[in-house]
Amino acid sequence: MAFLTRPPRQTSRSSERQARRRLGQHFLVDREVAARIVAAAELDDRPPVLEIGAGLGALTDLLREATDHLYLVEIDPGLVNVLLARYQADPAVVIIEGDVLRVDLPQLSGEASVYVVGNLPYSVASQILLRLVELRWWCPGAVVMLQEEVARRVAAKPGGHDYGVLTLLIQIYADVTWCFHVSRRSFSPMPRVESAVIRLHLHATPRVPMADLTLFQHLVRSLFQHRRKMIRNTLGGFLATVDVGAAEAGAVLHEAGIDASVRPEQVSLEEFAALTAAVLGRRPRQHEVAGSRRSRSRSPR
Ligand code: SAM
Secondary structure, eight states, X not given: OEEESSOOOOOOHHHHHHHHHHTTOOEEOOHHHHHHHXXXXXXXXXXXXXXXXXXXXXXXXXXXXXXXXXXXXXXXXXXXXXXXXXXXXXXXXXXXXXXXXXXXXXXXXXXXXOEEEEEOOGGGHHHHHHHHHHTTTTOOEEEEEXXXXXXXXXXXXXXXXXXXXXXXXXXXXXXXXXXXXXXGGGEESOOSSOEEEEEEXXXXXXXXXXXXXXXXXXXXXXXXGGTXXXXXXXXXXXXXXXXXXXXXXXXXXHHHTOOTTOOGGGOOHXXXXXXXXXXXXXXXXXXXXXXXXXXXXXXXX
């Protein structure tokens, strides 16, 4: 066992309770669910594994059976002490104390790649998934449990109210598979919401041809602010923000092959990619925009 970032220390019971509330800790107590989560990860090749939010170790022993390089990241010092006591003698386990959103996991682990498994802290589950997308060069796959409502949004298909910005920002790089639902009775303390397990297969490059990722993200965020409005009524406003005339909305949609009367929640990833390319094709190049602004500012009136 190795320990990264600090030596063990004692914490008081009251600080542990406070941290538990703040971090929304709900520990898995159903062994069958734990076994199904690890089975869903399909770790047959015994890859290095990173467990996010190891907590009291509900998944950890099962993961240790499936790998000889196990990294546990946990933010709560009290729980880190529990993990230290349990895995002190095991040279294959490395405990990393810290915030998964902040620590440099590739650098700390020294691994070329890891498979991620975790029962995620629900309050930051979306952020953790977006962080995994950023780390896709290092993390080719993940099986995670999270709040069912968020899992539905991540795995959504076009056409329903679950489909939205989170869906597209993750699915641009990931194939998402729904694994199974988990009852809130499987946890202690019992959360108010149901849970679900999903699997992400992450690609290093976008799953569809993408002309400009930043423009795509900007476009998606903007259009989903009016998810129930027809796209021809909202695209113009977005176009004006990127120096394309609002009046070009119809032509841009036509070029992207998108029916002007659909709503954003009906537009597929491939169509959003085509829309991004069509918008990009009509954007003035940056020096032209700068030039026209400069000439306006020099105008006598
Ligand atoms: N894996 C354990 C289980 O299945 O019972 C615990 C899961 S519990 C839902 C989430 C765990 O993530 C907690 O142990 C919590 O302390 C930890 N955690 C919360 N926020 C974290 C963060 N930002 N970085 C790392 N761990 C975090």
